[in-house]
Amino acid sequence: MISQIKPVVESLLQPFLDENGFELVDVEYVKEGSNWFLRVYVDKEGGIDIDDCGRISEYLSDRLDEKDPIPTAYFLEVSSPGAERPLKKTQDYHKAVGEHVFVTTYEPFEGLKEFEGLLQSFDEETVEVQVGKKTYRIPFNKVASARLAIVF
Numbered sequence: 001m002i003s004q005i006k007p008v009v010e011s012l013l014q015p016f017l018d019e020n021g022f023e024l025v026d027v028e029y030v031k032e033g034s035n036w037f038l039r040v041y042v043d044k045e046g047g048i049d050i051d052d053c054g055r056i057s058e059y060l061s062d063r064l065d066e067k068d069p070i071p072t073a074y075f076l077e078v079s080s081p082g083a084e085r086p087l088k089k090t091q092d093y094h095k096a097v098g099e100h101v102f103v104t105t106y107e108p109f110e111g112l113k114e115f116e117g118l119l120q121s122f123d124e125e126t127v128e129v130q131v132g133k134k135t136y137r138i139p140f141n142k143v144a145s146a147r148l149a150i151v152f
Contacts, residue, residue, distance in 0.1 A: 036074035087146040093122040102149040
């Protein structure tokens with residue numbers, strides 16, 4: 001049931017996002033303590049603001065009320081993915097080339113499971129990250145997670 005919620009939410013929301021120039025970054029349906037949360041992360045060129053989140057939340061809430069795909073009570077949260085935006089789709093990786101990233105792997109690769117550095121390239125088979133003076137060509141199928149990283 002939980003795995004079916006994400007695609008339903010995406011299909012309900014995508015037309016509105018497309019019409020208004022927003023990008024769906026991710027949808028999460030998670031239980032924290034005794035509460036369920038439906039979290040929708042959205043972005044657009046130049047970033048989103050609280051008014052954008054409100055419009056998206058209102059639209060999605062109305063569609064969810066109509067279709068009622070979630071039988072239990074939940075809290076709906078719509079927000080920006082933040083400065084350390086996760087890289088979920090291949091186009092996210094392509095857009096992040098030249099940015100500072102944090103990548104984790106499922107198993108050690110060249111002795112490491114965490115790589116933080118400059119994303120030099122991405123070709124849908126390999127994620128190339130420069131960490132210090134060394135460059136790692138990590139097979140994409142070994143990547144557990146990746147996100148933009150803030151450099152201090």
